[in-house]
Amino acid sequence: MVSAEEVARIIEAYPADRRFALAAMQDMQNEFNYVPEEGLEMLAEHLGCPIAQLFAMATFYKALSLTPKGKHIIKICNGTACHIRGAMNLVTGVKRELNIEPGETTEDGLFSVEIVNCVGSCALAPVMLVDGIYHNKLRVEQVPGIIDSYRAKDGEQHD
């Protein structure tokens, strides 16, 4: 849950200057996994600018999202090197395993899938990241195993 105090703490770390709008929203993204509406409202108040202009930024920049992301974030790199080495096959594999499209989150809130641009690991293409951990030179048949390993980890925690 997003508390007003937490939002205030993030916002007030910055001077009331428009140039810190993006940074404040990125901090919210890191804290809450998304930029909440009340966060935008409070930031607009703090900066004295229309909320519409912050909303424009929040939808423009890919680092920000307006809906909460899943617990595990799967990023499939579709940089050129990964693309020509079969990144889209990985996307198909992940779709098949999770039944969601890129950009969506599974119903149980466990996984979000994103297609991302070059993650700077072209030499090891194709690359998939789960929660920031690299899986290199990945073949599509390895995808179910990786996803299962995260499911299993969460299963253990629930037991």
Added chain:
Amino acid sequence: MTKRTEKILVCCGTGCIANGALDVAAAIEAEVAARNLDVEVSVDVVRTGCSGECEQGPVVRLMPRDTMYYRVKESDASAIIDSLEGDPVEKLLLKKDGMQVEHMDENPFYALQHKVVLKDVGIIDPLSLDDYIAHGGYEGLKRALEMTPEHIIDEVDKSGLRGKGGAGFPTGRKWRTAAGYDVFPKYIVCNGDEGDPGAFMDGSTMEGSPHAVIEGMIIGALAIGAEEGILYIRDEYALARDHIQKAIDSAYEAGILGDSILGTSHKLHLSIVRGGGAFVCGESTALMASIEGRVGEPRAKYIRSVQRGLFDHPTVLNNVETLASIPTILRDGSEEYAKLGTENSKGTKVFAMVGKVKHTGLVEVPMGTTLRTLIYDIGGGIIDDRPFKAIQTGGPSGGCIPESLLDLPVDFDTLTEHGAMMGSGGMIVMDDRSCMVEVARYYVDFLCEESCGKCTPCREGLRQMRAILTDICEGRGQEGDIELLERICHTMEDASLCALGRTAANPVLTTIKFFRDEYEAHIKEHRCPAGVCAELTQFVIDAAACTGCGMCMRACPADAISGEKKQAHTIDPAKCIACGSCREACHFSAVLTEGRSA
């Protein structure tokens, strides 16, 4: 008695970390700690930046004896420590022509390189200011502090340095223009928003030698009279951001940054702005809009940033690689730098060479090196010695270069004259299994998402091109499509608002120019010659060539392949999704492609 110092350099660039370098470093450190090493030997495990050959990582180098180990695992730690005093660990050495190669320079991947920007990357500990200084760091700044701004600019001018982000604008001239405006404050901005899909040299430079970037910025600030500088660093580059921040902190502590640079009256304050995740922010006015806290849309003005840039003040924007070249130029003199390169493109260029080439990674070569040298001598040729088809340079703003142009020298102007461009330094090698129409669609797709969407030609032109290219890839191409694509491309080149839109047509135009036959095969014969476009491709197994090894069966994600051991396998066309995994898995070239009968 002084101890002899042995250094063990563990490459901890993004690529090597992905291959487990951090665990290797930890294992070596643990091994050093556990052993009571000979009193005369002390060991530094230095977590360096990218040493370049990511594909062979993690890379470990012993200094000063210069032994390079490749594909090191945690379990090799003990053997590596043993080798400090004895013979090198054979299995970790590079094998070349049946011989083991111990030293870096004997590896052709490195032998033909000439490092200026990357000279310390992979050698020094990026988090140690002392290490940077011990390797000649901040000498250039000291020289600059003894010079007038005009002299600094003259020096940069004479070096022939041009902006390495792709545009190639002479750096000295940019600085001189900014220096000429008496409007304060002025700003120096470092563009670290490297967004080309397939390029990672700026990230590696920031990770591996952050002080070089900072030193370059300080010298630039002295030259133009700026007292505030901003590094706009791509959101995804967490490690680069972390290293730059730590380098800034240590530079402040050492009195290199702040209100008195090295005891002089010069000031400079540096800070980092995290990129928002938008490719268009590589465009200068969009980047500045982003720093100002607005949507990253380029502005439509015929007025240059050196006059009115960030917050409407004179601003110099340089890219990471350009700035990291500055310290060497000031330290060793412009003449040394200008000895490298060609007539109009001086110095070196870093390339991220990836794709279907044997040795992938970062390479830095003098301007004017040919593509053939890059691909075949340094890169070792195409994987599995398959036929070369194209090299894509410059990302979404660049183009695809065919075999016939491989002997051209790579510099700012030559490739451009031939309808391609050098670009920022991404180089993706493609073989006969890459479909050029699909590659064009890939870039257009990328740009549809990454365009800011402000002006008509870029936004609507890309949308229409995506629709047409998708149709061609899926077998719905029509007569006249190529000509229509060209009309849209030419309008985008002339009428788009910013450089992103004006160059967005390049991938389409160059693939049409050099690979028109592939477009025609898709449109007229409903055939994808590379066997990539799934709707136009059917995979079959050549029973005569198949050994029944089962590799394809295991690789198939759709369970479409069946067959007994040591018997020819078959693909069930009803189940096949034409992903091509079987073709990649087969060692006997037994998986063939056919056009799909409509």
Added chain:
Amino acid sequence: MSELVKEQIKVLIDGKECYCEKGEYLYDVAKRNDIFIPVLCRSDAFEDHRACCRVCIVEVETRGKSKVVTSCVYPIEEECTVYTQSEKIKEERAVVMALLAHRAPDSDVIGGMAEGMGGTEGFARLTPLEAGKCILCGLCVQACDSLGTGAISTVLRGTEKRVDTPYSNPSKACIGCLSCANVCPTGEIVFEENEKTRTIWKREFELVYCEECGALMGTKEMLERAAAETGVETPKVCDACRKKAMADEMMHTYRFV
């Protein structure tokens, strides 16, 4: 006198000699000389131009070098020759209009312009959007921002970009002034109005009429905003009636009758 003449720059536009000051925008110079250049995203109401429709492109030749520029923001710095209807410009404008026509398939304005500029023939292959009249000129956002309201903005980016209120919700900031709808060149922004209310951007506004003459004064929010900004009470009568009342009172006071 010589001072003034010296600063004048000669510009040859489509063969006609025109003069302007250094830094003047090419579009303005052409317009002053009755040379028509089509444009969609530019309004005299604003000093800044977004220059995003790219319909006003023209060819400028300076010292033998020719380039395509956007006339609405191109400052004239030196003597030059301008072609507003060269073959290159006609071709590129045709493509731009064709692209816009397929973006705004329901707009007669755009459709008509496209037809007039060669943006229909040869473009049947293009894919139109399902519906809509918006060409993303951004004038609505510019109008809303310039009035200090800031109720709408562009959202998303690339081919997905559109104009909307935050979260597509009825805007809290909107005052129902209709500036956005009035400035829209294609009539994309619609509003509904009956005797009592006006609805725009999904929000319903109460209409206020003059207590004297019964003329429509605007929405309650518009009047409250204006009053708050000037520090007066929310008016009950329209401007005309207020002035008339004031004049009556003056006349009465000074007994001019």
